[in-house]
Amino acid sequence: MAKQHQVSPEAKPAGATIYSVAERAGVSIATVSRVLQGVAVVAETTRQKVLRAVDELGYVPLGAARSLAVRHHEAHGLVLPELSGPYYAELLMGFEARAAELAQSVVLVLTNSRTDLAAAVRQLATRVDAIAVFGAAATSHDVLRLLHAKKPVVVIAGEPRDQVEAVTAENLESARELAGHVLDHGRRRALFVGDPDSGPDIRDRYAGFVAAHDDRGLTAAEPVRVALREADGAAFAQELLQGEHEADALMCANDELALSVMTTLQDAGRTVPGDIAVVGWDDVMTSRYVRPGLTTVRQPVHELGALAASRLHDLVSGEPVRTNAQTLPTQLVVRSSCGCP
Amino acid sequence: MAKQHQVSPEAKPAGATIYSVAERAGVSIATVSRVLQGVAVVAETTRQKVLRAVDELGYVPLGAARSLAVRHHEAHGLVLPELSGPYYAELLMGFEARAAELAQSVVLVLTNSRTDLAAAVRQLATRVDAIAVFGAAATSHDVLRLLHAKKPVVVIAGEPRDQVEAVTAENLESARELAGHVLDHGRRRALFVGDPDSGPDIRDRYAGFVAAHDDRGLTAAEPVRVALREADGAAFAQELLQGEHEADALMCANDELALSVMTTLQDAGRTVPGDIAVVGWDDVMTSRYVRPGLTTVRQPVHELGALAASRLHDLVSGEPVRTNAQTLPTQLVVRSSCGCP
DNA sequence: CTGTTAGCGCGTTCAT
DNA sequence: ATGAACGCGCTAACAG
Secondary structure, eight states, X not given: OOOHHHHOXXXXXXXXXXXXXXXXXXXXXXXXXHHHHTOSOXXXXXHHHHHHHHXXXXXXXXHHHHHHHHTOOOEEEEEESXXXXXXXXXXXXXXXXXXXXXXXXXXXXXXXXXXXXXXXXXXXXXXXXXXXXXXXXXXXXXXXXXXXXXXXXXXXXXOOBTTBEEEEEOOHXXXXXXXXXXXXXXXXXXXXXXXXXXXXXXXXXXXXHHHHHHHTTOOOOOOBOOOSSHHHHHHHHHHHHTTSSOOSEEEESSHHHHHHHHHHHHHTTOOTTTTOEEEOSXXXXXXXXXXXXXXXXXXXXXXXXXXXXXXXXXXXXXXOOOSSOEEEOOEEEOOSTTSOO | OOOHHHHOOSOOSSOOOHHHHHHHHTSOHHHHHHHHHTOSOOOHHHHHHHHHHHHHHTOOOOHHHHHHHHTOOOXXXXXXXXXXSHHHHHHHHHHHHHHHHTTOEEEEEEGGGOSOHHHHHHHHHTTOSEEEXXXXXXXXXXXXXXXXXXXXXXXXXXXXXXXXXXXXXXXHHHHXXXXXXXXXXXXXXXXXXXXXGGOHHHHHHHHHHHHHHHHTTOOOOOOBOOOSSHHHHHHHHHHHHTTSSOOSEXXXXXXXXXXXXXXXXXXXXXXXXXXXXXXXXXXXXGGGTSSXXXXXXXXXXXXXXXXXXXXXXXXXXXXXXXXXXXXXXXXXXXXXXXXXX
């Protein structure tokens, strides 16, 4: 019994296929495939015939059929919490750019817009060869399932687990340096603002904060556990204004937090860094526009995204999983909110 | 001749398939498909058997095979220039969120990272049911090809063309209102900063600028054609400082431009709005942190992205193409850079 | 409620 | 240099 393709006499109005192109060009589908993939040598005249047929029919190959045949999706998945603020956007840009170089499509999943994260990841796994997830964005159960199914997974800004690679930017040492810088301005009541439990990166930043204190024989205060959003920063600043905390320096877990804290304090008449020093993390655009300029730490975010995409590709290509995290260096950006002139 | 699936005796180590699951559960592949899709009724006991087999094997369905069978990718493509700045990121978030609601994956292409845009779009078309492109991001030739292939296309912040829908935010009237507001502060030498030829949206904003002048019997100056980036704003500000332009008000094509112009001028000792008023467009985060606060126009960017995703879905579902653009309202955000207290 | 089977459109030997 | 035929894994009739 022959395939319907070769039997069916009537033309199908919906979408040209490799069959219709072949028929129109008067060749076999194998030849069409060859000219389109550019793999084997095809006579120039037949080549032209095929190309013309493709053009006339407006033929667009069906990726799913190709994927099924070649047994590869030629796509990478990326799971991010959201895209507000420049951090994730930049990460995504780096990821996309590298994926493009490697001829991989990128399928994006934003977890904040999902009610059922597990389902989203499961669904994603269905259409990509490998997945990069940010931090603790994916539930471990689903990740394990992927591993069981032999889909490469890399964690961005997280920690390596069994069979799960990690790529990250340096946190601990830079945080130690930043906190040390603040302490060396003579500040003695520094507070860390942000929740160390919200992710390995924040945890390491707090660890650096503690280390800087240790280095100087000082004792670090407990972290002020607030979420990393503007609103949370403003709320904390209000607490500060009402005397609920005592501090002459604030090391915020990221810039969004730092900026909102800083401007809230300023609007209430406090001076920065006079009354209180404020530093952040990420070096977002706003940080160089505000006065005083926000002292912060710049991460190679773009490069981090690119690295994740590269590793995904390598893993799909059969490279072994690296057991230790790849860490990219960060850079202290000193402006004046820390007390520097 | 039976399929290899049923013949092959040796287990394939690479990836579980619906066949291996069926075998393990002691049922047919149809039953496996049924419990996984939840379409038909399946006896609870068999259902459990299947689910257990799925779990034990770590079965992840092959999306490509499903797509081929159901003749749908269940994915939308989105073509954006880049993601720096909040505008595109917010658009993407809106798009992704709506797509998720509609159970569609989103495949992202960023054109700024591509050398061969046409190839990227062609490739994208291969794996999605419909594509949304921002403004003039895609070459018309490739778009036409898609239309020929009956793939729905919607343009975001662009103009409808034959068979191509457009979704956009209102520009002309809001620009007229904004420019009018500035003129009503008594400014008489207002300049429009930005290139009207860089896209339909900027063109309309300039048209609004002109209209506001006309409304008052004034003559609008020619636009100062600069690109929409921070660096270009700073360069323009330098020209201004060197007396190459004469102006007491600047209506910038977007906030990034406005912010960089404003701070460059301020750093050189000029006062805003005292010496010169500056207004922007987009209401990015920074605009409410700078002093004076930047007067600008807020667009429903998130909603715009969502609308694009919705329309894509509708078009895929067979709804007819709308010939006139769907326009979302914008909102004037008055702060103090325009001269208001 | 469950199993059989025919495609979905493409890449890919294997002949020629 | 080109064509014929098979299989990739899944859904959807159609039987039973």
